[in-house]
Amino acid sequence: MTLKGMGGKELAFHILLYSLCAVIFLVIMYPLYFIVIASFSDSTLVSTGKVLLFPKGSSLFGYKEIFQDSRVWTGYRNTLFYTLFGTLVNMLFTMPAAYVLSRKEFKARRPIMFLFVVTMFFNGGLIPTYLLMKDLHITNTFWVFILPFCVNIFYLIIARTFFETALPAELHEAAVMDGCSHFMFFAKVALPLSKALISVIGLYYLVGHWNDFFTGLIYIRDNNLQPLQIVLRDILLSNQVFQNGAGTGGGAASGGYAQRYADQIKYGVIIVSSLPILMLYPFLQKYFEKGVMIGSVKG
């Protein structure tokens, strides 16, 4: 579309539309951009408000500190393990169940579906859930990141809806004619046909595990088991920036030397911890969106 040949009203609308978009773009991207440039600019210039649009000076102090901080790497290793193993368990529990619930000939599918959907609206609440984990003796073990709530009902419904539309009844009938069992049909036909779905659901679970800090907060006491997000909380919010204890107790409002360096570490640690997800993001964005679309067909 060219700007020529537009009426005055249409032109005004275009100007309004594109300036709104520009504002939205800046409001979302500027804070993220600022964190990036602040993480490697000179910390004095950052803390006196001199760094606004472009990085100034250069200092890798923050990143050096982070790379020497064993807490961050223990957290990283734990989170990586919880995320990968947790997502694997999620998929092993969710996908076969979704396939079963998509089979029209499975008589029990309605009552089971009801059993599942109820949990989207009712839950026991924090305290009974906490006591259950204690009774099961999985608090303060890595299992508490893996097993509880390993089936997300919302994702299960998305997957079921997908199987219902992607696997026509004729396909299954033909396979049964050839002596194909449900196990084989699921493994050889259903899964290969649903790569897009597997990536969507897998990524939803993956991001959930990566960003989860609640589990660590409530159930884990052992520092060696804490996920990255809890380490981040200590550094970013409790201001325990330096592993050896310097800078603690300074409080977020105190200025001064330690605080400047502390802030630079904070900018750096935000980048280091969010990088994996944000690097995946542009490639996977269309899948995420697809997931919401599939889900909304039969909410």
Added chain:
Amino acid sequence: MRILGGGLRALRRDYQLWIMIAPAIAAVLIFNYIPMYGIQLAFKDFDFAKGLTGGAWRGVDYFKQFIDSYLFTDLMRNTFLISLATIIVGFPAPIILALILNQIRRKRFKNVMQTTVYLPHFISIIVLVGMMNVLMSPETGVIGYMMKGLGLGHINLIASTNTFIPVYVLSDIWQHCGWNSIIYLAALSTVDPQLYDSAKIDGAGRMKMIRYVDLPALVPTIIILFILSMGNILSTGFEKIFLMQNSLNLPVSEVIATYVYKIGIISNQFSYASAIGLFNTLINFVFLFAMNAASKKMSNTSLY
């Protein structure tokens, strides 16, 4: 006999299906249903030896204790205000955003905008609150400097009782508005293009088309999502409020969810905390049903 035989035959035919769904059923029963049984703790004393089963019956004592406690009005007010502000400001935002994005005709530009607005959704809450703390610090933060530049003075946005709710709500919009607009964009993509053509013939401009074609197409989605959000009126997100709390903003930032955590997990008063949690859930249900009934009457749209 025939019924039993049929059942057996179905079981033989479907046994593989049962094997495939058994793990999911077991997980849901254990992790979702057993805690529901644990709700009865709210009416019992807690007994460390008996765990979830609970000790002697106490009736509604713990509910009375909560309603009579000096924190009750503060907690209710804070929870209501934060939720209400989130709904009033946060609910229309994704609708407006979807209407704006839907107007973009250039495909590549639209993609760039969508990628941008969905992005903050994937940032963890810790990182978000951490970003807010460093950016809004009155001494060293860039937003602190910008406010000084605008002559707004020396306000500590993260530790003031006046700014807690605006900061909470606006940062929520920043993070989730884009993601929440997807469902509206999906609804807009189903609008019949002929409607735009006939609106054009009738002399409607772009603004008029938004008003008379796009907006009506969104109404059913809006109503359903609105009912659902009213059902969550008292379930303010625990995580973000908990992380944003500090000793200075506590008078406005202590909500039911954070109080349950402190009473239950930190001080081990399990029965009392369960009662407060249950009280919260009940109020949510009352709102959900009331809103659903109202919408059924007014617009014939309902959840069930």
